[in-house]
Amino acid sequence: MKKSSTHAWITAISVAAILFGVSGVVANSISLFMAQFSTVYSETATMAQLALYFTCMTGTMALCQPIARKLFAMFDTRAVISVAVLLATGGFYAISFYTSYAGWLVSGVVIGFGFSFITYLMGPILINNWFKKKAGTILGVVLAFSNLGGAVFGTVVGRMISSMGWQSAMRVCALIALAIGLVFAIFGLRYKPRPEKGESAYGEEDGTAVAAQGEAKELKGFTFGEALRTPWFWMVAIAVVVCFFGCNFQTQAAKFATSAYAFDIAKAGVLSTVLMVGAILGKIFLGVINDKFGCAVCYTVGCGAMIAGILVLVAGAGSGDFMGFLGAGLFGFGFATMSIAPPFIIKKMLGEKHFAQIYGYVASIGTLTSMFSSNIYAGIFTSSGSYTGGMIAASIALAVGIVVVIAGTLATRRLWD
Structure with a gap:
């Protein structure tokens, strides 16, 4: 019996819409409102104090992602993501009533908990469950909608602030994000195919009769406990950190x-x-590269683009605007690597058996790295008075990651065949 994979596409569209609406508004327009807030309440909220919002948000995301991964598997995905949307947009909406930076820290925690489901886990886990072919391409296109939402709302929000004030604009944006997020979470999302209802992942339409009767197919790979005892898990962790x-x-x-x-x-x-724009193109093209050539090539191209972007920025300093824009575009293209490559590296090196659990912990490691990286770069600049040290550190880290991923994927290339 041929099974339907229609809901795979409905899931992909729904994930894209949620990222466009919720991440596009909450994550990408927050800096505009932060600048307005610090101007109006300059005596109770400096930009340095408000910057702690990002620390609270990313710290909460890092700590909660392993919990979020478990909740994904335990409860109906529609309910889980709906609550996450309510938290993210609710925390955003509340900021419009604050008069000091302390409230921003509370919202940072609330939004961070909501984003622990939406930002890094929802797309990779659901696309992995629903697509067995072209997963990299689909994931890349879906994740690009977060940046696309930021580009669209970034333009609109500025005009809204000018016409109605930052508080009203923030409330309207929060309600728009809430409406988009809830509609697609409730009516579009499912955690994984249900064979007993005739559903299948894209690429499995010609599955066996056993699968059609609803019996679970054994997934290859390490359990989470087994993975922790292998060098491959730690190679994955190093690749993600760098x-x-x-x-x-x-x-x-x-x-x-x-x-x-x-x-x-x-x-x-x-x-x-x-x-x-570079990040949007990077997510799409790196996804295609992953499907055609594998995760090691995807990671290498992405990290190589960032190294090239850094070199162009350095070499072109003082020689005209074009080199600055070219370097930024190359770096933006490679920046997409952090979203596209990790889930496929995990599947390649550790298998699919406990993919969601392993990915949840790896995503936490990555988020913690993000939380401290900006401070490390700022510290290097403060101590040296130059960006050179940070550029060297970033380039070396990315080069190390390329070596680790190539070595790891070569060593595990026959494990799950």
Whole structure:
């Protein structure tokens, strides 16, 4: 009996819509509202104090992702993501009523808990469950909608703030994000195919009669406990840590370009847009590369693009705007590696048996790395007065990651065949 994979596409569209609406608004427009808030309440909230919001948010995400992974498997995905959407948009909405930075820290924790489901886990886990073919391409396209949402709402939000004030604009944005998130979470999401109802993952339409009768197919791979005792898990962890560390040079790349290329505010804004467009293209093309050539090539191309972007930024300093934009675009393209490559590296080196559990812990490691990386880069700049040290550190980290992933995938290439 031929099983339907229609819901695989419904799930992919729903994940894309949630990322577009919720991440696009809450994650990508928060800096605009933060700047407005610090201007209005300058006596009770400096930008340095408000920056602690990001520490609270990423710290909560890192701590909660293993818990979120378990809740994903235990409860109905529609309910879990609906609650996550309510937390993310509710914490965002509440900011419009605050008068000091302390409230931002509370919202950072609330939003961080919601994002622990939405940002890193929802897309990779659900796409892995519903797509056995073209998973990299589909994941790349789906995740690109977060950046696309940021680009769309980034333009709209600025105009809304000008026309109705930052508080009203924030409330309207929160309600828009809530409506999009809830509609697609409730009506579009399912955790995995249900063979007894005739559902199947894309690429499994010609599955066996046993699967059609609802009997679970044995997945190959290590259990989580077994994985921890192998060198492959720690190679995956190293690859993720150095990739996230290198990716977070993005926080310094814009500052370096602004300084080295003497960009004014308008050009700095264009550079940020180039970075975002690069990330959108990177997610799509790295996903395709993963499907055609494997996760090691995907990771190598992505990290190589970031190294090239850093080198172009350095070599082109003082030689014109084009080199600054080119370097930013290359780095943005490679920045997508942190979203696309890790789930497929895990599947390749550790198998699929406990994929979701392993990915939940690896995502936590990556998020913790992100939380501390910006401070490390800032510390290097403060102590040396130069961006060179950070650039060298990022390039070395990314090169180490390439070596580790190539070695790990070669060593495990026949484990799960």
